Amino acid sequence: MMREITLSTAVNEAIAEEMRRDETIFLIGEDVAEAGTPFKITSGLVEEFGTDRVIDTPIAEPGFMGIAVGAAMTGSRPIVDLMFGDFIFLIMDQLCNQAAKTHYMSGGKLNVPLVLRTNMGATRRSAAQHSQSLHAIVAHIPGLKIAMPSSALEAKGLLKTAIRDDNPVVIFEDKLMYQDKAPVPEGELLIPFGQANIKREGTDITLIGTSSMVQVAEKAAETLAAEGISAEVIDPRTIVPLDMDTINASVRKTSRCIVIDEGHQSFGVTSEIAARIMEQSFYHLDGPVIRMGAMDVPIPFSPALEDITVPTPEGVIATARKLMAGEMFDV
Amino acid sequence: MSDIIMPALGMAQDTGKLVKWLKAPGDPVTTGDPLFEVETDKSVMEVEAQADGFLTQVSASDGDDVPVGQVIAVIGDTADNAVAPAQTTPDPVSDPAPAPLPTPAPEPVVKAAPAPGRSAAVAAPAGGRILASPKARRLAREEGLVLADLSAHGVPMPYHVGDLEVLRRAATSPGQPVVMAATRQITARCPQHGVHKFIDWMQTEGDISVSAQAIFTSFAAAALRAATERNEIVIQQADGDGRSLRLRNPDFTRLSAPAHETDDTADLELHDLTDGFLTSLRLGDANLPTLGIGADGDSYLITFEFNGAHLDDDQAIAFVTGFARRLADPLYHLV
Amino acid sequence: MRQANTETYLRMYRQMVRIRNFEDQANQLYLSAKMPGLTHMYSGEEAVAVGICEALKVTDKITSTHRGHGHCVAKGAEFKQMFCELLGKEEGYCRGKGGSMHIADQSNGNLGANAIVGGSMGIATGAALSAKRLGTDDVTVCFFGDGATAQGLMYEVMNMAALWSLPVIYACENNGYSEYTRTDEIAAGSITARAEAFGIEAFKVDGQDVLAVNDLAQKLVARCRKGEGPFFIELETYRYHGHHVGDINRDYYRSKDEEKAWHANRDPITNFGAWLTGEGIADQGELDAINAAVKADAEAAVAYALDAKYPDGSEVDMHVFAGAS
Numbered sequence: 009m010m011r012e013i014t015l016s017t018a019v020n021e022a023i024a025e026e027m028r029r030d031e032t033i034f035l036i037g038e039d040v041a042e043a044g045t046p047f048k049i050t051s052g053l054v055e056e057f058g059t060d061r062v063i064d065t066p067i068a069e070p071g072f073m074g075i076a077v078g079a080a081m082t083g084s085r086p087i088v089d090l091m092f093g094d095f096i097f098l099i100m101d102q103l104c105n106q107a108a109k110t111h112y113m114s115g116g117k118l119n120v121p122l123v124l125r126t127n128m129g130a131t132r133r134s135a136a137q138h139s140q141s142l143h144a145i146v147a148h149i150p151g152l153k154i155a156m157p158s159s160a161l162e163a164k165g166l167l168k169t170a171i172r173d174d175n176p177v178v179i180f181e182d183k184l185m186y187q188d189k190a191p192v193p194e195g196e197l198l199i200p201f202g203q204a205n206i207k208r209e210g211t212d213i214t215l216i217g218t219s220s221m222v223q224v225a226e227k228a229a230e231t232l233a234a235e236g237i238s239a240e241v242i243d244p245r246t247i248v249p250l251d252m253d254t255i256n257a258s259v260r261k262t263s264r265c266i267v268i269d270e271g272h273q274s275f276g277v278t279s280e281i282a283a284r285i286m287e288q289s290f291y292h293l294d295g296p297v298i299r300m301g302a303m304d305v306p307i308p309f310s311p312a313l314e315d316i317t318v319p320t321p322e323g324v325i326a327t328a329r330k331l332m333a334g335e336m337f338d339v
Numbered sequence: 340m341s342d343i344i345m346p347a348l349g350m351a352q353d354t355g356k357l358v359k360w361l362k363a364p365g366d367p368v369t370t371g372d373p374l375f376e377v378e379t380d381k382s383v384m385e386v387e388a389q390a391d392g393f394l395t396q397v398s399a400s401d402g403d404d405v406p407v408g409q410v411i412a413v414i415g416d417t418a419d420n421a422v423a424p425a426q427t428t429p430d431p432v433s434d435p436a437p438a439p440l441p442t443p444a445p446e447p448v449v450k451a452a453p454a455p456g457r458s459a460a461v462a463a464p465a466g467g468r469i470l471a472s473p474k475a476r477r478l479a480r481e482e483g484l485v486l487a488d489l490s491a492h493g494v495p496m497p498y499h500v501g502d503l504e505v506l507r508r509a510a511t512s513p514g515q516p517v518v519m520a521a522t523r524q525i526t527a528r529c530p531q532h533g534v535h536k537f538i539d540w541m542q543t544e545g546d547i548s549v550s551a552q553a554i555f556t557s558f559a560a561a562a563l564r565a566a567t568e569r570n571e572i573v574i575q576q577a578d579g580d581g582r583s584l585r586l587r588n589p590d591f592t593r594l595s596a597p598a599h600e601t602d603d604t605a606d607l608e609l610h611d612l613t614d615g616f617l618t619s620l621r622l623g624d625a626n627l628p629t630l631g632i633g634a635d636g637d638s639y640l641i642t643f644e645f646n647g648a649h650l651d652d653d654q655a656i657a658f659v660t661g662f663a664r665r666l667a668d669p670l671y672h673l674v
Numbered sequence: 675m676r677q678a679n680t681e682t683y684l685r686m687y688r689q690m691v692r693i694r695n696f697e698d699q700a701n702q703l704y705l706s707a708k709m710p711g712l713t714h715m716y717s718g719e720e721a722v723a724v725g726i727c728e729a730l731k732v733t734d735k736i737t738s739t740h741r742g743h744g745h746c747v748a749k750g751a752e753f754k755q756m757f758c759e760l761l762g763k764e765e766g767y768c769r770g771k772g773g774s775m776h777i778a779d780q781s782n783g784n785l786g787a788n789a790i791v792g793g794s795m796g797i798a799t800g801a802a803l804s805a806k807r808l809g810t811d812d813v814t815v816c817f818f819g820d821g822a823t824a825q826g827l828m829y830e831v832m833n834m835a836a837l838w839s840l841p842v843i844y845a846c847e848n849n850g851y852s853e854y855t856r857t858d859e860i861a862a863g864s865i866t867a868r869a870e871a872f873g874i875e876a877f878k879v880d881g882q883d884v885l886a887v888n889d890l891a892q893k894l895v896a897r898c899r900k901g902e903g904p905f906f907i908e909l910e911t912y913r914y915h916g917h918h919v920g921d922i923n924r925d926y927y928r929s930k931d932e933e934k935a936w937h938a939n940r941d942p943i944t945n946f947g948a949w950l951t952g953e954g955i956a957d958q959g960e961l962d963a964i965n966a967a968v969k970a971d972a973e974a975a976v977a978y979a980l981d982a983k984y985p986d987g988s989e990v991d992m993h994v995f996a997g998a999s
Binding site for chain 1: 735737766767768769770771772776778780785786788790793794795796797798799800801802803804805807808814826827830831833834837838992993994995996997
């Protein structure tokens with residue numbers, strides 16, 4: 009029986025294992041040392057590695073992001089902890105103008121091997137500025153790799169790969185999943201980028217989900233199976249690079265697809281994946297590729313409102329039924 | 340000696356307008372002296388001398404548009420050659436030539452023409468386009484199924500892959516009762532003598548022997564082309580023995596030459612009944628639009644059977660009218 | 675004052691002349707429409723870059739600004755690769771992919787010019803963090819202008835540099851103007867006081883006096899290597915040209931008389947030359963020879979770069995990511 013650990017523990021293990029392996033790695037961010045971050049993810053690391061390698065910063069996101077970029081350019085491998093994904097707006101210049109572009113602008117001579125760990129996910133009643141899922145915004149910038157773990161297993165395996173990658177990688181953990189357990193093997197665990205995972209095989213419809221939307225898709229698939237609809241569930245794991253081979257093979261098998269993501273509905277990851285499927289598997293589609301994202305509204309505080317804004321298994325089931333029936337989705 | 344050039348001063352600038360010289364040719368010049376005024380896309384600026392000497396070899400005049408980077412004078416050690424020899428005018432400048440636009444790739448011409456194996460009924464049924472999923476279209480094309488037939492089977496749009504079963508069953512078991520779209524009929528009559536006269540004329544004037552059937556085929560294609568605006572027309576000639584020959588664009592080949600045979604699906608089946616006892620065929624079985632030409636006294640009796648999936652009424656009327664007109668006066672239409 | 679040997683002095687002189695010649699050539703390339711884009715001239719500020727970089731070793735790091743050619747030359751870059759980079763040619767330091775505003779020379783410790791004002795301050799501070807953590811005794815110098823003191827990032831990183839005693843020297847090249855506006859209209863209070871507020875020792879120096887700059891830099895670099903950093907220097911200097919090469923008519927924000935005065939009285943190269951001949955370290959003939967040789971060097975490098983090939987189109991999507999990806 010494989011052990012089960014929380015996503016939080018998985019992240020902690022990944023960082024500790026890598027820091028033991030490579031002395032140039034250090035962790036930097038707000039409250040990462042004694043406090044272990046407000047989510048208690050990095051607890052214990054400062055005791056093992058010292059304040060030289062687990063560095064608490066003032067509340068100065070652009071500052072410590074810039075420092076991480078400079079450190080990465082000069083022989084270190086920083087892991088930056090950005091407390092809430094919403095704060096990515098504060099560090100955009102250092103992340104997108106400096107880190108993402110340095111390798112290219114220097115003609116390949118300067119590397120920026122850093123990992124930015126941050127989070128995403130709503131329904132925590134944290135309101136509009138602490139609940140956003142902003143991965144689409146940075147996925148748009150050439151030079152950044154983007155990973156989206158959907159469970160403790162991916163959280164560990166993708167983070168370790170990210171730390172060993174010589175490029176700037178942004179990892180988005182779902183903040184509501186930190187205490188969720190999943191089977192994670194002992195020993196070395198490296199999940200390669202650009203390799204999607206087929207979580208459930210099916211023949212009638214493909215459900216592509218990112219992060220916690222994988223679980224939403226799986227729940228929907230269970231219910232659909234009872235109605236005789238066989239859904240295949242795919243977790244891309246990284247959106248840059250994106251494994252279109254697995255996605256195309258699935259869509260060509262089923263000829264129907266729904267893409268589910270917690271970013272906003274418009275101009276997001278679902279649109280990109282749907283567009284690629286449309287271009288590359290057009291003649292295999294027996295219906296439109298449907299996008300399901302969070303509503304295009306700032307995330308409301310009230311629970312009565314917040315829960316309506318995100319995709320749910322019920323929503324996926326209803327959409328899947330419509331697709332199977334050949335109904336039209338025009339406005 | 341140091342060159343004076345028309346400087347690049349703005350981002351979007353290929354030329355500068357030399358508003359006026361502030362020194363005359365031959366004047367002494369010190370570093371920092373304003374030499375001339377330039378008008379850019381934003382404002383008028385003064386350009387200063389970068390060296391000491393005399394203003395010589397002046398080759399641009401007040402009001403000239405000068406390409407950026409071009410030498411317009413030289414600060415020389417002496418005042419000789421104050422004006423450039425032969426009063427060379429700057430390169431004539433029309434609007435700065437825009438960078439040549441990349442030639443757009445020729446648009447792929449989307450033809451409604453049936454490709455080999457493709458169903459002719461990708462052409463629209465009455466009034467509208469066929470809405471079908473990309474996969475349904477592709478499979479229909481590959482299997483030779485006619486999506487347009489689905490409306491006759493009572494299947495609503497948009498069509499999906501599952502709907503193709505209806506067509507497959509219909510194809511493999513024709514005995515099964517199938518709801519057919521109502522067959523429509525148009526008849527017409529026109530004198531025969533035009534055709535006879537034409538055939539005689541071809542024989543005597545050109546020593547070419549032309550059959551009535553060939554004329555019917557060519558005119559049917561031309562009239563159908565005009566009525567439907569299709570690019571490719573295939574006419575199936577049925578002979579009494581049950582064989583048929585399919586000809587592509589017979590209106591494009593000379594009557595004296597053999598038309599192109601093809602395996603493509605036909606747009607129309609033509610029965611030349613003039614040689615026998617039958618005057619018309621009204622079999623109500625229109626898989627294809629069917630045109631029959633029978634003889635009735637001095638006239639041709641033209642019978643055209645079709646259904647709504649083949650052509651709409653306006654097109655059918657235009658087709659039969661056009662066909663009859665041509666038959667009535669072949670010389671006019673062929674020459 | 676006469677601490678170094680003749681060779682060191684002549685090298686300083688030569689480096690300043692190299693910068694001046696590079697800028698003159700670059701300016702001409704722009705005006706004659708041979709150089710794509712814009713660039714920003716360092717002419718007049720040579721003593722700042724040279725005075726400081728002569729106190730650094732190859733592995734020490736610098737970060738630069740949009741006005742970065744001077745730092746690049748001073749830290750050891752070659753003319754050919756620099757001109758090639760400005761013209762977008764394959765042999766440029768960045769294979770033509772960075773241009774004037776992003777020119778970097780990694781082998782000489784130049785982490786790059788930066789087109790974002792203040793954008794490299796984080797990078798410089800991070801380089802210092804690396805040096806401290808990895809136990810090298812490398813020092814990082816962060817060059818920036820008076821205009822960058824308006825950027826929040828500066829305060830964030832100075833705060834952390836002071837908290838963690840990082841080996842970084844923040845060198846503020848105060849040339850009196852932030853683009854087209856006088857410094858006293860964009861920077862309230864005192865610039866050095868900003869650093870002192872974080873407990874960082876701050877110094878002011880005449881940026882046109884290469885020996886004064888170098889003397890101060892040597893002291894601070896030595897102290898940094900002993901872990902006494904960070905430090906802050908405000909260097910009073912002047913840029914002869916406009917904000918960028920197209921900024922030709924400037925009298926609406928800067929008077930011609932002021933420009934003339936700096937040229938006449940405060941030129942770093944002229945004044946250092948005068949000092950060298952005055953002290954008998956070199957005679958005018960030697961200085962003229964250096965001037966001529968550098969001029970010829972620059973002209974040859976420009977000719978080379980104009981002729982050099984552009985990168986092949988297939989390179990356009992190379993170097994987005996490091997490694998096989």
